[in-house]
Amino acid sequence: MTVPLRAASYFPAPRSQRYCSQCGNVLTRRIPDDDNRERDVCDYCGAIHYQNPRNVLGTIPVWEDKVLLCRRAIEPRRGFWTLPAGFMELGETTAQGAARETREEAGAHFELGELFAVIDIPQVDQVHFFFLARLTDLDFSPGEESLEVALFAEADIPWRDLAFRSISTALTLYFEDRTRGAFGVHSRSLPPGVAAPVATVPSS
Numbered sequence: 001m002t003v004p005l006r007a008a009s010y011f012p013a014p015r016s017q018r019y020c021s022q023c024g025n026v027l028t029r030r031i032p033d034d035d036n037r038e039r040d041v042c043d044y045c046g047a048i049h050y051q052n053p054r055n056v057l058g059t060i061p062v063w064e065d066k067v068l069l070c071r072r073a074i075e076p077r078r079g080f081w082t083l084p085a086g087f088m089e090l091g092e093t094t095a096q097g098a099a100r101e102t103r104e105e106a107g108a109h110f111e112l113g114e115l116f117a118v119i120d121i122p123q124v125d126q127v128h129f130f131f132l133a134r135l136t137d138l139d140f141s142p143g144e145e146s147l148e149v150a151l152f153a154e155a156d157i158p159w160r161d162l163a164f165r166s167i168s169t170a171l172t173l174y175f176e177d178r179t180r181g182a183f184g185v186h187s188r189s190l191p192p193g194v195a196a197p198v199a200t201v202p203s204s
Contacts, residue, residue: 020045021049022042023045023047025044025045027049028040032048054087054125055127055128057085057086057101057131058129058130059133060116060131060174061133065153066151067152068084068140069081071149072163081161081167082162084102084104084105084146085098085128085130085167086105094115095115095131098130099112099131106141106143107143111136112133113133114183115129116174116183116185117169117173117174117185117186118185119169120187120188121190123192128166157171165193
């Protein structure tokens with residue numbers, strides 16, 4: 001049975017596979033010659049199927065003293081708030097991907113700024129990149145992956161309802177830099193957390 005497109009779950013391609021994409025034979029999980037870690041190897045045609053971290057790209061869109069957030073319409077964490085962000089597509093730069101995701105999820109018009117934060121999440125094989133962005137008007141609307149979009153002052157950020165720890169980390173760094181009056185480029189690595197990606201409330 002064909003599942004309707006809008007009813008389908010959204011998820012990246014599997015991180016491991018059973019069959020070789022080159023010849024169709026069953027793969028073996030082993031350490032190839034001249035390597036130092038296990039890979040999916042085809043012992044029939046010799047293909048080695050490498051897996052690499054996935055890049056997630058997003059922005060921190062700002063209007064005056066407020067930040068634009070999107071409430072997710074898809075899993076994981078449907079109904080929770082997030083910055084506009086998503087997986088990098090082939091053939092685009094990190095800046096292009098961040099801008100595309102912001103247009104798709106928030107329908108926003110903006111000027112893209114500098115890279116602001118790089119957040120490593122090795123336990124899920126991802127790296128999250130966030131760019132600063134300045135909204136040029138208040139004409140924004142939710143895309144297909146958002147239930148709603150709204151502007152929040154720092155005091156009104158729904159910290160306990162943020163979708164992912166990378167979002168709360170990026171927002172915390174943003175408000176800290178805004179308070180001191182200068183924005184830098186930040187690098188953070190998130191340690192393994194609880195099973196669900198529960199956002200943490202920054203200390204005051």
